[in-house]
Amino acid sequence: AVDWEERLRDRLAVAGLQEIVTYRLTTAEREAALTPGADAAARPYIRLANPISADRAVMRQTLLAGLLEVMAHNARVRDRRWFFEIGPVYLPAGPGELPDEPRRLGIGMAGPVVPSFWAEHAPAQTDFFVLKGVVEALLESLHLSGATFRPADHPTFAPGRTACLTLGDRTIGYLGQLHPAVHRAFDLAAGPICLAELDLEALFRMAQPAAALAPVPRFPAxxxxxxxxxxxxxxxxxxxxxxxxxxxxxxxxxxxxxxxxxxxxxxxxxxxxxxxxxxxxxxxxxxxxxxxxxxxxxxxxxxxxxxxxxx
Missing domain, CATH: 3.30.70.380 (Ferrodoxin-fold anticodon-binding domain)
Structure with a gap:
């Protein structure tokens, strides 16, 4: 799994994304902001008995809240915010049991597709299809084929700009443009924000160690x-x-x-x-x-x- 993770890191860096590491501790209210109208008390969390700060009281269940916080802070100093994070989330198990700790990949992208330079006065802006292209490049680096992006509904993402990524009958994650209500809740700069969160363990179980090769066709298509x-x-x-x-x-x-x-x-x-x-x-x-x-x-x-x- 470590080798696969390093391959993903390399591919994302080549695509122009920067790796970040965010706190694994957060608040239930911060994550509830990803789901407009949700009750923060309705979801069970792994809670610290003695938190050192009220802002770091529970173990995170998603990478997206931390990504959005970093994107909000960086909007003050840069237009292009292409970030990713690889790390665990913490899901409660049965009473008295240690939590499940699946590893996830989170991607957050906003701003111009390419850094500003003198010859490009109005660079194209990041949108859903740019994010989808990055995810497709990741699948290619794992030698995975047959992935399907299907329209989906998800409370974090804008209606009509959300996709569910599946491989076979397994849901790998969701990607899309941030919902306006979530955009406001995190006090983000104007402009579309595109996010993805993928199940790394499911991806790595299906990853192929080598690409499948076929003979060069002898006859024209x-x-x-x-x-x-x-x-x-x-x-x-x-x-x-x-x-x-x-x-x-x-x-x-x-x-x-x-x-x-x-x-x-x-x-x-x-x-x-x-x-x-x-x-x-x-x-x-x-x-x-x-x-x-x-x-x-x-x-x-x-x-x-x-x-x-x-x-």
Missing amino acids: ALQDIALVVDDSVAAADLADAIRAAGGAWLAEVHLFDVYRGSQLPAGQKSLAFSLAFQAGDRTLTDAEVDAERTRIVETVSRRLGARLRG
Whole structure:
């Protein structure tokens, strides 16, 4: 686990994040601020019998409160606040038992994507997709594939800007843009704040020691773009999964490259455009074979998800 942690630290540092170490002691009220409307007394904590400070009276159950405190302090001296922390949280067990101490990864990001410099007068700002890209790079460093980011509801994050990260049937954590009420509770500077908290132990159990390699293809791929109109409630990940399931052995790659909502579509619908690569290992596919595969994909996603080709 130590080797995996060091690999994550290296990857996060290369991505431009700075490691921080925050107090493992906090207050129930501070963590309750992450859940607007929550009662601080409703959650059981590991409490110190003799705390040296009223601000350090219970053992933390999340890394996010400490991350937000550091981001609030640093907003006075820097615009770009890209931080991460690796450490344990403390979850009460049964009466008389020691607490569980799972290790977590917390990420907090705000401000410009790149440090300010003379040639860039208005750098792009950190948003949900920048954070998602950092998480995807971490998964790649652990040689993990098949991760899914699905829309989710979480009280700490803004509605519509929250995702649940899953691997197989296991929930690894949540990521998203901070909820405005939480933003105010921590007295944070203006601008979007993006956070993630991931279960490191679950990640490390599934991590692969080496990347899976495949032979270099001998024959060229046939590339096709396809734009499908679906209801807003259909997740892009679900549509991509349906395309992969329908594509069969010749479908080598599926990439979402465009999302459109606008006047050319009925209300409540969106267009998702995918790039598809078809490839056989023993020959170059004919146009007729590729067209047949594409037709089967369209028919399958139409039956399963109500998708239709965009005209």
